[in-house]
Amino acid sequence: MVCKGICIRFKATGRSINGGRYIEGQKRCQRCDIYITWNVSVFCPCCGTRLRYKPRNGKLKLKFNEAKNEREQAEVLTI
Numbered sequence: 001m002v003c004k005g006i007c008i009r010f011k012a013t014g015r016s017i018n019g020g021r022y023i024e025g026q027k028r029c030q031r032c033d034i035y036i037t038w039n040v041s042v043f044c045p046c047c048g049t050r051l052r053y054k055p056r057n058g059k060l061k062l063k064f065n066e067a068k069n070e071r072e073q074a075e076v077l078t079i
């Protein structure tokens, strides 16, 4: 569970607004202290740590939850 330097290959490029990275499919590895573009799994390809991919920002989190609720409601209606 240590940084092996592999994460550099997946390093997310470009600037992004706060929280926007997550929407773009970029994930944060706290152990490697890096943003990576990694959609294969929720675990870091470098150190194996679970990646953070949900926005912490309040507004963005709300959006995230709203979308989730809409999905759930749609599921309920189809039953």
Ligand SMILES: [Zn+2]
Pocket: 002, 003, 004, 005, 006, 007, 008, 032, 046, 047
């Ligand atoms: Zn790493």
Ligand SMILES: [Zn+2]
Pocket: 003, 007, 029, 030, 031, 032, 033, 044, 045, 046, 047, 048, 049
């Ligand atoms: Zn990592």
